[in-house]
Amino acid sequence: MVDFFRKIRSTAFICFLLLGFSTLNAEEVRVTSFPLSGTMKGVPLNQFMSISAFAPGSSQAVEKDPNRLMSVDSVWKPIEKDSLSLSFTDEVFWLKLRISSGGDEDWFLVLNNPGMEELAVYRKESSGEKESWKEIGSDRRISYVHAAYRMHARANSSEEFLIRAASRRSVVFNFQAWSPKEFASRIQSENLFLGVFFGAIGIMLIYNGFLAFVVKDSSYFFYVFYLLFYALWQFAVSGVGARYLVQASPVAWNDYLVGFAFLSVAFSLLFTRSFLHMERETGWKDRAFLILAAFAVLGFFVSLIPSAYGLMMKAVSWYPFLAAGLVVYSGFLRLRKGYKPARYFLLAWSVLIVSVLITALRNLSWIPDSFLAHWSAQFGSVIEMTLLSFALAHRIKTLEKDSLQARLENYESQLKLTEIEQELKIARELQESILPDHLPKMPNLQLSVRNEFASSVGGDFYDFHYVGPNKLGIFLSDVSGHGIPAAIIASMVKLAFSIEARNHEDPAEVLRNINRSLSGKYGKHYITAAYLLVDGTSGKVTYSNAGHPPLVAIARSSGTAKEIFLPGWIMGMDPSLKNSVAEFQLEPGDRLIIYTDGITEARNQKGEIFGFQRFYKLLAENIGLPGESMAEVLFKTVREFTGNRKHFEDDLTLIVLDFQPTSEKKTLSEITSTLSRN
Numbered sequence: 001m002v003d004f005f006r007k008i009r010s011t012a013f014i015c016f017l018l019l020g021f022s023t024l025n026a027e028e029v030r031v032t033s034f035p036l037s038g039t040m041k042g043v044p045l046n047q048f049m050s051i052s053a054f055a056p057g058s059s060q061a062v063e064k065d066p067n068r069l070m071s072v073d074s075v076w077k078p079i080e081k082d083s084l085s086l087s088f089t090d091e092v093f094w095l096k097l098r099i100s101s102g103g104d105e106d107w108f109l110v111l112n113n114p115g116m117e118e119l120a121v122y123r124k125e126s127s128g129e130k131e132s133w134k135e136i137g138s139d140r141r142i143s144y145v146h147a148a149y150r151m152h153a154r155a156n157s158s159e160e161f162l163i164r165a166a167s168r169r170s171v172v173f174n175f176q177a178w179s180p181k182e183f184a185s186r187i188q189s190e191n192l193f194l195g196v197f198f199g200a201i202g203i204m205l206i207y208n209g210f211l212a213f214v215v216k217d218s219s220y221f222f223y224v225f226y227l228l229f230y231a232l233w234q235f236a237v238s239g240v241g242a243r244y245l246v247q248a249s250p251v252a253w254n255d256y257l258v259g260f261a262f263l264s265v266a267f268s269l270l271f272t273r274s275f276l277h278m279e280r281e282t283g284w285k286d287r288a289f290l291i292l293a294a295f296a297v298l299g300f301f302v303s304l305i306p307s308a309y310g311l312m313m314k315a316v317s318w319y320p321f322l323a324a325g326l327v328v329y330s331g332f333l334r335l336r337k338g339y340k341p342a343r344y345f346l347l348a349w350s351v352l353i354v355s356v357l358i359t360a361l362r363n364l365s366w367i368p369d370s371f372l373a374h375w376s377a378q379f380g381s382v383i384e385m386t387l388l389s390f391a392l393a394h395r396i397k398t399l400e401k402d403s404l405q406a407r408l409e410n411y412e413s414q415l416k417l418t419e420i421e422q423e424l425k426i427a428r429e430l431q432e433s434i435l436p437d438h439l440p441k442m443p444n445l446q447l448s449v450r451n452e453f454a455s456s457v458g459g460d461f462y463d464f465h466y467v468g469p470n471k472l473g474i475f476l477s478d479v480s481g482h483g484i485p486a487a488i489i490a491s492m493v494k495l496a497f498s499i500e501a502r503n504h505e506d507p508a509e510v511l512r513n514i515n516r517s518l519s520g521k522y523g524k525h526y527i528t529a530a531y532l533l534v535d536g537t538s539g540k541v542t543y544s545n546a547g548h549p550p551l552v553a554i555a556r557s558s559g560t561a562k563e564i565f566l567p568g569w570i571m572g573m574d575p576s577l578k579n580s581v582a583e584f585q586l587e588p589g590d591r592l593i594i595y596t597d598g599i600t601e602a603r604n605q606k607g608e609i610f611g612f613q614r615f616y617k618l619l620a621e622n623i624g625l626p627g628e629s630m631a632e633v634l635f636k637t638v639r640e641f642t643g644n645r646k647h648f649e650d651d652l653t654l655i656v657l658d659f660q661p662t663s664e665k666k667t668l669s670e671i672t673s674t675l676s677r678n
Helices: 002-020 060-064 180-215 218-238 240-245 250-275 284-303 306-336 342-363 376-397 404-434 484-503 507-517 611-621 627-641 662-677
Strands: 049-054 092-101 105-111 118-127 130-135 147-153 157-166 175-178 445-452 460-466 471-479 527-535 540-546 551-554 561-564 581-585 591-595 652-659
Touching (some): 105 180, 175 180, 240 250, 342 376, 445 627, 460 484, 484 507, 507 540, 561 611, 627 652
Antiparallel strands (some): 049 092, 092 157, 105 147, 105 175, 471 527
């Protein structure tokens, strides 16, 4: 039965063409050639084109093969409108276009219809006496919300094109020609407008979503869902979703376009019912909202069935107008009964209905395709949503007296918050003052440090101490937790280290004395720490650990990362700290890494930790980078792993030590100099 009606429709279309051109065959139909120029400004091409239609399955060769199409007699009709709307049809359309060019230039062929699911462009090519049609490759189709092809015309040439198009959505042909500069400006302005449009929807979505949870009013929840599905529908209709949100073909987005539209209608009806208090009305008025909303939800599920998609596409084109009629009638009814918020409500829906009507008239070429007409639906929807937000805000005013005390309390809380922020600022400045303001300069040793706190202040602390002319002490500690309590303890550690590092050279003894001097002052916190002495002349390292993560030594010769683990008690558990000393040797070019566990224990959104394996692998892979660059790569990788959060869950500190003897530097310098001379 469906095939029968399709054949009738196709036959009717062909008969219509034959009635208009009964004395002309395919070769006798003449359409004016379009002359290219440097200034076209999106001139409509429809008037330079002719069209022919084929029912699906009528002839696969003619339907899909341009060479077969041009070898048979086909009925062609010139297009007389700048925007040709053929409504919903499953027919396949072929269009012919001829262009002429006086100079060698590029130009753009654009179809202002982002929902066209099938579109192929063919160019006529001649080889001797043989002519054929070759499809223009996808490399010529640019990434844009509308179908757009970058063409090149040779000087003093005339070219012919065939275009095959089909879609389950409303078929609208509105072809335009643009010069490259004009088209670049068009894309820029259109992207700007679409960004403002979707940005406005996003702001209203967030704002009203916040109010929905604060006010606990069902009207806000229904309105938020209406905004959400309306935005998704606009993403599908405009082509922005396929271009920027989830890159996919128009077919994939069109599969859900109808469903988004139905759900948008359903929640707009539920929002209207709640906002206007239609449950207070007797008779059919309240039930009508529930029935229409239920059918809209049903339409969403039915639209997911492929065989029913075409029917639901037609249904969703008129269903919103049925719902709008009920909405406007109910708004007038409630306004007449003295419900003042209905004024904004009626004005909002009136603006949307008028703007959609203007868009429909533009698609039918009944009004010119001006800027306002082209973006009428988007302008109208933004105004409608803004007015609806005003209408909802009018409700809030009725609650102001009841919420006065709550606002006063909130004001006091804000004052306290301001005081806390000021205190945090002071704490941040104080903590920055206890960290070294510059890195020590020692022969043969190159140091790099990267540090980032989880909040305004943190518990990671590092410091350096000169032990003789060629020996450097490096200290790193990590107070459990973060924030002000951890920062206070870190300040205490700073003072204790400054005293003990001067009195003792043995790293283990320094850690034991720090623990002893701070015993009983940790509260519920504990501290891990590492202290090592590095001899800049020989590369010898003397190292002690108090529960801190192991060091990582990377051999530049092999690029392998070696873990240097040394057992040791955590500070704060016992006044008598149990730890030992280890010694090892750095070879020229080796790198030593000291860090806090905020790096290896960073978690992503799935709860997985960054881990030692990823950490060691990244260090080994970037052995050739300078210390600062390697630290930047590491922190960027960890941040991406955690989902680009604004703050890490724990403080992160990384110290990179490169052992670069002077003789090695001279050798490298001499080699570089020799190579440059040669």
